[in-house]
Amino acid sequence: MATTYAPHFIASETTSSSSNPIKMAQDELKKIAAYKAVEFIKSGMVVGLGTGSTAKHAVDRIGELIQQGVLTDIVGIPTSKKTHEQALSVHIPLSDLDTHPVVDLAIDGADEVDPDLNLVKGRGGSLLREKMIEFASKKFVVIVDETKLVDYIGGSGLAMPVEVVPFCWKFTAHKLELLFKESGCVAKLRICPETGDPFVTDNSNYTIDLFFKKSIGDLKAAGDAILRLPGVVEHGMFIDMATAVIVAGDGGVTVKNKER
Ligand SMILES: O=C(CO)[C@H](O)[C@H](O)COP(=O)(O)O
Secondary structure, eight states: OEEEEOGGGSOOOOOOOOSOHHHHHHHHHHHHHHHHHHTTOOTTOEEEEOOSHHHHHHHHHHHHHHHTTSSOSOEEEESSHHHHHHHHHTTOOBOOTTTOOOEEEEEEOOSEEOTTOOEEOOTTSOHHHHHHHHHTEEEEEEEEEGGGBOSSTTTTSSOEEEEEOSTTHHHHHHHHHHHTGGGTOEEEEOBOTTTSSBOOOTTSOEEEEEEOSSOOOOHHHHHHHHHTSTTEEEESEETTOOSEEEEEETTEEEEEEOOO
């Protein structure tokens, strides 16, 4: 079921004067989706705080509403060290899954959303903590601009990340490529552009980015096969996890609810 809202549903407070109008428009859409998701938060909730440029808007907004006294008794569970820092900077009280094993609502961005609301996440490097916290959430609201919508997982031609242990990562990368040989899979170690060193996750692991030339078919079977490989920690396909996806586009905001 999808509901469309007018784009002026929330007041835009962005005064940024970016020299790149296309990028600014996309960031505005991310902000609109994020603000809409925050409307689902009620005082007293334990809230999963996502990672990335879209989730950042949600975290800022939650901090703002706490400061205004509109939201009280909120406990935030951050999905990355970066979000942890950001949430502290806007004075959101924080905890973790050990103390709060049940999360009322998680809000996070995504890299791809397919028509069944399956996701690719982790291009921002935080897929493991995101998956743990979003798995523990009674409701998981995904916030995206419309560029993230794909016909099938992998359909953007961009990376589907897999977090792996650093030990013999080339072996693991090769096994991953073999697993999806028929989909023309290419596996690449993620590198930090600034240093040229391997990108290290918050959990001290590496990330292997998988690129597919065509659909990998049954996502559940693909995910299970990846997880059976020794050396793999977790993959970036979030299958059947989103309860709602909020999509902001030029035509307005659409809330897609997962039929269960
Ligand atoms: O999965 C993620 C981080 O691991 C992000 O949610 C995803 O990469 C989307 O990021 P952005 O909102 O910056 O486009």
